[in-house]
Amino acid sequence: MAQGSSYKFLHFSAKFFKVLAWIALVFQVITGLILVVFGGQPVLIGGVELPARIVGVLNFVAAGMYFFSLWLMSSLIQLLLDIRGRLAG
Numbered sequence: 001m002a003q004g005s006s007y008k009f010l011h012f013s014a015k016f017f018k019v020l021a022w023i024a025l026v027f028q029v030i031t032g033l034i035l036v037v038f039g040g041q042p043v044l045i046g047g048v049e050l051p052a053r054i055v056g057v058l059n060f061v062a063a064g065m066y067f068f069s070l071w072l073m074s075s076l077i078q079l080l081l082d083i084r085g086r087l088a089g
Contacts (some may be wrong), residue, residue: 009079014077021070025063039078 035056042049050058 010077010081014074017070017074021067024070025065028059028063028066032056035059
């Protein structure tokens with residue numbers, strides 16, 4: 001594989017992770033809101049039945065964790081690309 005194409009892939013990956021971070025945040029928050037507002041059947045998590053509204057709140061926590069980890073991945077890739085640019089330039 002040519003050197004330039006791997007860097008193009010990394011640029012694409014950095015942007016992809018940012019977009020994925022926003023998509024994950026939106027879907028998790030929407031799911032959490034639906035569960036908090038409307039409730040539903042208890043959900044079995046780890047052998048314990050939790051009310052749907054608590055699972056909705058946990059979705060908000062998961063939304064933050066997913067967003068942070070995906071955004072961090074994008075930032076780390078961008079940092080590596082910046083370091084490569086400074087070393088090459």
